[in-house]
Amino acid sequence: MSNDERELTLTRLIDAPRENVWRCFTDPELLKRWFVPRPWTISEARVDVRPGGTSYTVMRDPDGNEYPNSGVYLEVVPKERLVVTDAYSEAWKPSDKPFFTAIMTFADEGGKTRYTAIARHWTKEDTEAHVKMGFHEGWGKAADQLEEVARSL
Amino acid sequence: MSNDERELTLTRLIDAPRENVWRCFTDPELLKRWFVPRPWTISEARVDVRPGGTSYTVMRDPDGNEYPNSGVYLEVVPKERLVVTDAYSEAWKPSDKPFFTAIMTFADEGGKTRYTAIARHWTKEDTEAHVKMGFHEGWGKAADQLEEVARSL
Numbered sequence: 001m002s003n004d005e006r007e008l009t010l011t012r013l014i015d016a017p018r019e020n021v022w023r024c025f026t027d028p029e030l031l032k033r034w035f036v037p038r039p040w041t042i043s044e045a046r047v048d049v050r051p052g053g054t055s056y057t058v059m060r061d062p063d064g065n066e067y068p069n070s071g072v073y074l075e076v077v078p079k080e081r082l083v084v085t086d087a088y089s090e091a092w093k094p095s096d097k098p099f100f101t102a103i104m105t106f107a108d109e110g111g112k113t114r115y116t117a118i119a120r121h122w123t124k125e126d127t128e129a130h131v132k133m134g135f136h137e138g139w140g141k142a143a144d145q146l147e148e149v150a151r152s153l
Numbered sequence: 154m155s156n157d158e159r160e161l162t163l164t165r166l167i168d169a170p171r172e173n174v175w176r177c178f179t180d181p182e183l184l185k186r187w188f189v190p191r192p193w194t195i196s197e198a199r200v201d202v203r204p205g206g207t208s209y210t211v212m213r214d215p216d217g218n219e220y221p222n223s224g225v226y227l228e229v230v231p232k233e234r235l236v237v238t239d240a241y242s243e244a245w246k247p248s249d250k251p252f253f254t255a256i257m258t259f260a261d262e263g264g265k266t267r268y269t270a271i272a273r274h275w276t277k278e279d280t281e282a283h284v285k286m287g288f289h290e291g292w293g294k295a296a297d298q299l300e301e302v303a304r305s306l
Contacts, residue, residue: 006247051204052228074227074245075205083245087275088254092227092236094159094275098251101241122240122247 006127008135011116012143016150018106018113022079024150025049025104031057034145037138044068049076052091055084070095081105087122098122100130113150115143159280161288164269165296169303171259171266175232177303178202178257184210187298190291197221202229205244208237223248234258240275251275253283266303268296 014021024030028045035042036059043066044058051073059067072091075083087098103118117139121127167174177183181198188195189212196219197211204226212220225244228236240251256271270292274280 085245087240087251092238092254092256092273094251094254094273096275098240098247098275101245101247103245120245120247122249122251 005124006121008119008121008127008130009116010136010139010143011114012140012147013109014113014115014143014147014150016113016147016153018079018108020150020153021106021113021115021146023153024146025082030149030153034142034149037141038145049073049082051076054090074101079106099126115146117143158277159274161272161274161280161283162269163289163292163296164267165293165300166262167266167268167296167300167303169266169300169306171232171261173303173306174259174266174268174299176306177299178235183302183306187295187302190294191298202226202235204229207243227254232259252279268299 024034026047026049028047031045031047032042035045035057039062041060042057043060044056046054046056048054053073055071055073057069059069061067069086070089071084071086072088073082073084075081082104083101085098085101086095087101089095100119100121103120105116107114119130119135121130177187179200179202181200184198184200185195188198188210192215194213195210196213197209199207199209201207206226208222208224208226210222212222214220222239223242224237224239225241226235226237228234235257236254238251238254239248240254242248253272253274256273258269260267272283272288274283
């Protein structure tokens, strides 16, 4: 099966230095401020940003219901590239459902930062489900919030 | 779901120095000599032993049918620990079927080498299928061959 059919992409030119954008991904207090589209919030965030390190976030909906998410970083190139997957809940324990792997890249572009997020899935069905769950709107709105936080630093 | 239910383990005391055992895993020419139980053979082996590097082997049955296998190394601690998964065919392309992650550890023990292989699966069904495919016999026989090659170095 082609990987293209299982891939979703978001790209944005963020009006902030790459250093700031990187901090927004790796500092849990900053991450909390943009990572889910408001009015959802992140009630807890722990990120051990190194290959094999755990990413743990708890998303909270407006009614107060909480949704924990665990993942593991596969690749970390400071200020350039971050790869994380939910296929493991910690290094190296398979999660109950390997859903996707996110590859985030950051590059300088005319004084701004080109941010690209690629979400790769194990199945075409999961890719389609991710679209229906609102991948484009959700990650797009989060990217707006990311820019807002990164500019403020 | 508990990880224990999805885990298979093989442990062996190998009568060879840890250095030699490590070489048997990381030198493709040595790997070919033991990695599948005879009379199967490995007709091709390419291993890029670093986190994110690809492991590619082709198993050949006695009739000459070939079975290619791709995986990616997740963690590499020279002479101590090697983690590889078939959940990716290369960094970081999801494979068609994430079946298992192998964690191999090597430790000195009374002048010999304690070799432990843990195979962790995403589902209980895959774990059971791996047992039926002959995990214990196959990996056990391969470990005998590993010892033979490691002792000869």
